[in-house]
Amino acid sequence: MEERLQKVLAHAGVASRRSCEELILAGKVKVDGKLITDLGIKVDPEKSVIEVAGKPIPGKEQLIYILLYKPAGFLSTVHDPQKRRTVMDLIHGVRQRVYPVGRLDYDTSGLILLTNDGELANDLIHPSREVEKTYRALVKGIPTGKCLGELAKGIMLEDGKTAPAQVRVKKIINGNALVDITIHEGRNRQVRRMFQRVGNPVIRLKRIAFGPLKIGRMKPGEWRYLTDREVEILKRLRKK
Numbered sequence: 001m002e003e004r005l006q007k008v009l010a011h012a013g014v015a016s017r018r019s020c021e022e023l024i025l026a027g028k029v030k031v032d033g034k035l036i037t038d039l040g041i042k043v044d045p046e047k048s049v050i051e052v053a054g055k056p057i058p059g060k061e062q063l064i065y066i067l068l069y070k071p072a073g074f075l076s077t078v079h080d081p082q083k084r085r086t087v088m089d090l091i092h093g094v095r096q097r098v099y100p101v102g103r104l105d106y107d108t109s110g111l112i113l114l115t116n117d118g119e120l121a122n123d124l125i126h127p128s129r130e131v132e133k134t135y136r137a138l139v140k141g142i143p144t145g146k147c148l149g150e151l152a153k154g155i156m157l158e159d160g161k162t163a164p165a166q167v168r169v170k171k172i173i174n175g176n177a178l179v180d181i182t183i184h185e186g187r188n189r190q191v192r193r194m195f196q197r198v199g200n201p202v203i204r205l206k207r208i209a210f211g212p213l214k215i216g217r218m219k220p221g222e223w224r225y226l227t228d229r230e231v232e233i234l235k236r237l238r239k240k
């Protein structure tokens, strides 16, 4: 899309709009090799090479979306001052600076989205529009029907009552239960605290779905780019 040259320069982070006007008037700006000193000119930054003082301005960074199966034992942060392993250690060869959308505990495994699309990331974790997330929890003992009902209705935690959740017991393994729980909040250690509260602490926790994205046959440590269609679906979710 064509826009005034000074606006394009300002959007690229060259300087403020006013300072960019001064740069143009001072004869420092070239468009496709041609010196421009006219403030009225419009350009399409996707199609033209724009230089300031002989250097091309940075283009718009391509937005990317990565779905990672985080293994337990990795932090879902970009950097750890204590030098523990982070999700960044798992996505080699990605040039763009991406960051995780929301968090998974160090000891939780499962799906996490990484992107450089700040707008979409904010929308997906905004409390009023939090996407549904499904966790598979191996919990100690077998929750009673009453406990399952409480988890589903919402239970009181230190930071308030949880919103209604869907809870399904999948299997009993050696006296413990494998339970799928779908929530659409993202409070700190929420699932662990919920099960702790009803007396069935979590032994192992894995996020198996993030909105419409399912873990399927992915293996721990594996990642892939989202398809255009998946990105579209995520973008549509936030408009609801």
Ligand code: URA
Pocket (backbone or CB within 6 Å): 103, 104, 105, 106, 108, 188, 189, 190, 191, 192, 193, 205
């Ligand atoms: N709930 C938890 O308790 N831990 C997570 O990592 C995510 C949700």
